[in-house]
Amino acid sequence: MGEPNTIAEVYAASFRRLIVHLYAVTGDLNEAQEVVQEAFVRALSAPGRFDQLENPESWLRRVALNLAHTRYRRRRTLDRLLRRVGPPPVVPEFSSEHVALMAALRQLPAGQRHAIALHYLVDLPVEEVARTLEVSVGTVKSRLSRGRTALAALLAEPAELVGAGRK
Incomplete structure (x- = not known):
C-alpha cells in the first residue's frame, strides 16, 4: 500500500x-x-x-x-x-512601513532575508550572523549588500505616486 x-x-x-x-x-x-x-x-x-x-x-x-x-x-x-x-509584554501594533518591510523581505532570496533579519532586526554583529548561518563573513556582507539594494528597489515609491502626492 x-x-x-x-x-x-x-x-x-x-x-x-x-x-x-x-x-x-x-x-x-x-x-x-x-x-x-x-x-x-x-x-x-x-x-x-x-x-x-x-x-x-x-x-x-x-x-x-x-x-x-x-x-x-x-x-x-x-x-x-x-x-x-507572568503575562507577555505588550507588543505594539505594526506600522504600515513595518508591514511593507516584512512583505518586501519575503520577496528576497532566503540567504539575503536571513542575513538582513539577523543583522538589522535581531541586531547581531556580522560575525555572529556568519556563525549562525554557517557561512563566511564575506558571504554575510555580500548578502547584506545585495539584500539592501533589493529592499531599496522593492520599497521605493513609484514616481507617479510621488508626483501625485505633492499636488
Missing part, C-alpha cells in the same frame, strides 16, 4: 473520519487537521513500512493520537512556564 496512488486512496477514504475523531479528542479543528496531516506525512516518508500495514487507517489514527497527546503535553508544560513568568 506504500505506492503514492494507494496512499492517496487511503487519504481519500479515511481523512474525514480521522479528522472527526481527532476533533472530538482535541476539541480543536485546526489541531485535528494538523496532527492528521502530520500522520500522513509520516506515512509518505516511509512508504515501505506503510505498505506492510494490515490496517493503514488504524496506524494513521494511532500516529495522529500520539502526536495530539505529545502536543498537548508540550503545550501544558509551556502554559505552566508562562504562568510563572
Whole structure:
C-alpha cells in the first residue's frame, strides 16, 4: 500500500473520519487537521513500512493520537512556564512601513532575508550572523549588500505616486 496512488486512496477514504475523531479528542479543528496531516506525512516518508500495514487507517489514527497527546503535553508544560513568568509584554501594533518591510523581505532570496533579519532586526554583529548561518563573513556582507539594494528597489515609491502626492 506504500505506492503514492494507494496512499492517496487511503487519504481519500479515511481523512474525514480521522479528522472527526481527532476533533472530538482535541476539541480543536485546526489541531485535528494538523496532527492528521502530520500522520500522513509520516506515512509518505516511509512508504515501505506503510505498505506492510494490515490496517493503514488504524496506524494513521494511532500516529495522529500520539502526536495530539505529545502536543498537548508540550503545550501544558509551556502554559505552566508562562504562568510563572507572568503575562507577555505588550507588543505594539505594526506600522504600515513595518508591514511593507516584512512583505518586501519575503520577496528576497532566503540567504539575503536571513542575513538582513539577523543583522538589522535581531541586531547581531556580522560575525555572529556568519556563525549562525554557517557561512563566511564575506558571504554575510555580500548578502547584506545585495539584500539592501533589493529592499531599496522593492520599497521605493513609484514616481507617479510621488508626483501625485505633492499636488
